[in-house]
Amino acid sequence: MRKVTGILLVILLVNVLIVGLAGCAPGAQPAPTATKAAAPAPTKAAAPAPKVESIVVSTWGGNWKDTLDREVSKRFTAETGIKVEYEVGGTVDRLAKARAAKGKPQVDITLTTTHMGRLYISDDLFEKLDLSKIPNSKDLFKEAVRSDYHLGVWSYVYTIVYRPDLIKENITSWADLWKPEFKGKIGLPDFDPSHIIVMSALLSGGNEFQWEKGQEKLKALKPNIAGFYATDAQSQDLLKTGNAPIEVMLSINAFHLKEQGVPVKIVDPKEKAVVGIDTVAIMKGIDPARREAAYKYINTMLDKDVQEKLAASFKCGVMNMKANLPPELKGQPGVLATPDDWKTKAYLIDDGQRAKMMSAWKEWFNREIVAK
């Protein structure tokens, strides 16, 4: 009996540790990367730079990686002869790995969200970019240059998405979410509540810097909330099953549902939708030859033709002003393609404020909105 309990205590200890912080803590050993090739030894200053055979791109898995591979990497390899390998994982998982490998990065290029990029920068993990090595950067929207270290590669929005077969009223604005007839019908992301917090503040005369102004407004939304989701897959399930027929959702996921035949309507809210930007950066500490290859890869990614293909695949906005969207995407909610789109349709939360406030926003949201 005691032996059993002893074993159980060890199992419990392991469980708590794994669930709690495994892999997140800096200093932990990086998990082996399935597709990662061994990094070449640093070159001596006088010796000629060795030929780079491959570079490693850190990105999200599934469709993200597949599309990147199809639309960017193939062209890059055809032009340079350099193969592309991947480290795939969640946004924060990859950040944890990058921290663990600080100084000896396991990857050359990282794609992450714009505000998470701020955390990489705060930990000195990104290389300061030399835009002269990215000729396509001169064609970028000003919103694409998120810092001296990371550039936007595509955009999307968090907006209202609903099932018109289950919701008969027409939703046209964020303010509509507060209607009493939507009691128990709304799904929200709880892993990142910044979108609804900022939008509530904007509706109350504030913004992300004066977010407290929207607190009472957001509390009033509580009866209308059906549930919260923690992943993209969950957000889609909530709509599919009808458990939350109205959702604050990533536009790309909504387009994906549409393609699957789920009847959803993506709202272009009159108060603007909250923009999300995914960014690309070069990891600090890679050797010069790999750095040059990384610059070429980023330049390929921001090429006009490549941007058009990425937009067509993801149903997202482009960052190159010269890129033309396919006709079926033009004017679609969340597909930002012109300076006017950015001005009239998009609300961009300040990256620094978002990164700084995330913990406090999350705690407030858990206390006041999620708690019973």
Next chain:
Amino acid sequence: MAVMEKELPIGLTDRISRLPKRRLALLFLLPVLAVLLVYLASLGFLFQYSFRTFVPGSLQIGGFTWANYWKILDPLYLGYLMDTFRLSAYTTIFTLILGYPVAYALARSQSRPFSSIVLILTVVPFFTGVIVRTYSWMLMLGSSGFLNALLLRLGLISEPIEMMFTETAVIIGLVQYSLPVMILLLAAAISHIDVAYEKSAQSLGANPLQTFLRVTLPLSLPGIISGSIVIFAWTLSAFPTPQMLGGGKVKMIAISIYEQAIETANYPFGAALALFMLVLTLLVMGGLQWALNRPGRGNGHG
């Protein structure tokens, strides 16, 4: 004969078997010690991290502080702790109530095909991942799910009942997930009870219910205790089931730790929460075992 033995080459197995008992024990203990050292090092790392200051908007950490532990006393996090222990207790109780009859049938059935079928039905869920099983419950309990559709069709309800994103849904999911483990532990305990005890009781005039209550049940107490501790500990660290069936509204402590460490990069508070939970769990389980194993309780078998 002795000469022949000397001439034979001595294999590794033979060498090991000839070692003194103490050395043999040490040999087997070495891997355990190595693993233990790794965990202790991790714990030490977590321990020092739990006393560091969180710097918002940065991955850097500040100086040493007690603030992370004080923060656990915030009603929000104490509430998560209470909810976790309450849900674990409910899950343990329901798993025990549902699992005991099945385990009894499994252990005492005279029919081999019957016990085989019960065993297969018990074990098969193990081959399905927790995500798939939980997702099935989402399809069952959703507002347009199977149960609501059935009740609506039968005219028993006029509009869907809210079953998803409730504690009830989470408990249902956790019980279903834990049930096979409880059944197997209880069945093992019951099968070790000599049938002669039950027959003796019956020959002395006890009816089947009295036999069960006064002989079988007390003798199966060690299985009940170990099963309950396993399920309780198992449920304390539950993550995907409450996450999916609770819809973010039911927050168990593992979810809260995940949120701190993964979603907001507040590693110091995440570390404090994880360590606090660990210590609390060890205390509660130790207390539980002490209470249940007091002289005169559960010490008759096993």
